[in-house]
Amino acid sequence: xxxxxxxxxxxxxxxxxxxxxxxxxxxxxxxxxxxxxxxxxxxxxxxxxxxxxxxxxxxxxxxxxxxxxxxxx
Numbered sequence: 493x494x495x496x497x498x499x500x501x502x503x504x505x506x507x508x509x510x511x512x513x514x515x516x517x518x519x520x521x522x523x524x525x526x527x528x529x530x531x532x533x534x535x536x537x538x539x540x541x542x543x544x545x546x547x548x549x550x551x552x553x554x555x556x557x558x559x560x561x562x563x564x565x
Contacts, residue, residue, distance in 0.1 A: 507547040509540020517547070521554055528552060
């Protein structure tokens with residue numbers, strides 16, 4: 493992750509309901525989280541009023557980007 497991306501991730505929401513920033517989700521993925529459930533366990537997201545609907549979508553998008561990046565030759 494580029495320094496500018498990291499700085500912006502510190503400002504953007506990752507889980508609006510729990511007040512968890514995007515950087516926490518990204519760090520969980522960098523540390524080896526491979527599913528939404530892994531990120532929930534590491535960050536504590538998904539337990540807010542929306543029941544994880546918003547942050548699940550965000551985590552699944554991030555996971556898909558990671559898979560796509562790995563498949564680039």
